[in-house]
Amino acid sequence: MGVREILAEWGVKEYRRIDKRALAEITLGASILATGGGGDPEIGLLWAYNVVEQGKEILLVDPDDMPDEALATIAGCLGAALVLTEKPPNGQELFWCYEALGRYMGKPVQAVVPPEAGGVNTPVPMAVAGAVGVPVIDADGMGRAFPELQMTSFYIHGVSPSPTVAADEKGHITIADTTDALMAERIIRNAAMAYGGISWIAGYPMTGKQLKETAILRSISLAWELGRRVMEARRRHRDPIQEVISLTKGYRAFQGKIVDINREFGAEKTKGFSMGRITLEGIDDFKGHTAAIDFQNEWLTLHVDGEVRCMPPDLICILDPATGEPIRTDVVKYGYRGVVVLIPAHERMRTKKGIETFGPRYFGYDYDYVPVERLMGD
């Protein structure tokens, strides 16, 4: 069965066909929302372009048009984004995941939903959907990027990541099947480490009903609009940062030059994450001020002059002032200049269980979550 047959069966009349331009816009928007993580968009885009060039259709469907009983899963990669750049995928990994998952579950997957907003984990699941012949649902599991398997709106609203399949470019397969999401994360993280730092995964099987109740809905549309506006601003020599802020109700929290990068090393310590802290010296309106941003694959917390200004799950985006291009944790370098934009997390990410799962205390900070709106004095 192909994607058109699935949409006919579902009775879907409206959908959007994703072409290369749309992929570029969505991927730019998603990498801005990825808060410094989510991997190299070049890799995600190349993969997705390749699928489109093969004549496969990538069709984006509104969550409301997915039947309650249809089965969707996430697809994407888990591990250190830096390793991904050094160890490109062969393109078969996610097919192997789907083959193993379908075999294990005994039923075919009918739709793909991106796990997160990211330069890799947004376009790649879209490409996989196109290649496999199923629709992409206009939603994701975070509305941003986060490092661990259980850090999703799916999980905090009751969907288990299991079974999740992890594959690498050599065809090694690991399946985790457990009601304990932290154990699933541990099994899949161990697999990624054994594979050399990165794994490609498919999992979080969920019905259309579950997806509608738990996902960050229409976030691909949001990323698309964001990417479109930033590209438009570049062409018209307008301020791209202002476009980001106005669309996302974000805050321009800092502007500065990166004067220090303190990276943690050693797999035993970092478990394959990109971890550390950067320091920015303020420029322009922020001259005389200092900002410190901690990261674990993604930017986690912002402190300005020692005062906390943003904590997870709220979004910290460091953007190039001229182009709006995001600066990523895995490639950030001394001397880069950036504007720090803060964006409130989606309300579905801010539940009690959400704060337990990816709030500041989970990441080892000794303070309770305060929404960015309050920290920024709204």
Add this chain to the structure above:
Amino acid sequence: MGVREILAEWGVKEYRRIDKRALAEITLGASILATGGGGDPEIGLLWAYNVVEQGKEILLVDPDDMPDEALATIAGCLGAALVLTEKPPNGQELFWCYEALGRYMGKPVQAVVPPEAGGVNTPVPMAVAGAVGVPVIDADGMGRAFPELQMTSFYIHGVSPSPTVAADEKGHITIADTTDALMAERIIRNAAMAYGGISWIAGYPMTGKQLKETAILRSISLAWELGRRVMEARRRHRDPIQEVISLTKGYRAFQGKIVDINREFGAEKTKGFSMGRITLEGIDDFKGHTAAIDFQNEWLTLHVDGEVRCMPPDLICILDPATGEPIRTDVVKYGYRGVVVLIPAHERMRTKKGIETFGPRYFGYDYDYVPVERLMGD
């Protein structure tokens, strides 16, 4: 389908029904052959007794009576034997493994073969076969015990361990499916560590033809005869050690008192194995001599007065002189007295690939394998 139906379908007329006495004898023999590893036979026996008491039949079938195309797998545990004693199984782990394996492979398992000779991994697969309703094949994958998944006659003669399923008492499931046996070992070992040190596994799916070509054949019969003779010697106040030596063509290589135990600690270093070295001071015929035995779950090498006398895969068994009871690496204590019996490994374990996979160099020794017969001057 039950075990009787399978045997009828196979046209098997001769088989042996394993009762509690047979289980006790087989388990004693298997724990002697386990070379200090293989775990606490009390745990294996209790599990197997329980199955027999429920009225389930454990039927032992000669490998020649298994059809070439029938499917067998191993079942057992992998991890640190000491943890097993502290963290007893709930009895469901291997059923969950079989359920997951059958689901993943899309076909039912028709026979069980023990992975190794051991106090746990011989009676437990027999019990599981009884509980699941399939026959046990009179064979195993080592003719002894070894610590790692790939250290089997199956693997060195071309059978892959994949897919292998690992479960724990909480129902966490991990599946490894890869043509790379060392990667499978790594995935399953990581799962065992994540589970708290021990995992229950089913895997190494193989046809009857593969089993006949790769297994250590009729090793359950050997363990049974060994256990029977040692028990008989105890009753008749004969020397049980002599029974072991005459049946296995073994060597009485040392007799002494354990005067030092040097254990390695820390999961990072030991990866969950029981590792270390014991020193024995000679008594009786060996007075004035000193023996050192290294272990990694199993006794690995014997040095007497600094000269190597036995290396893997040949067997080192330390037995209580009065009862013939084996002394295990996980519970060995200062002051124990033991006779060190060396037994040549099965010829199927001594191939070039075998020596690469579990010979002295694999375990970090800087010397080539020399068969125990030569080291003992035959």
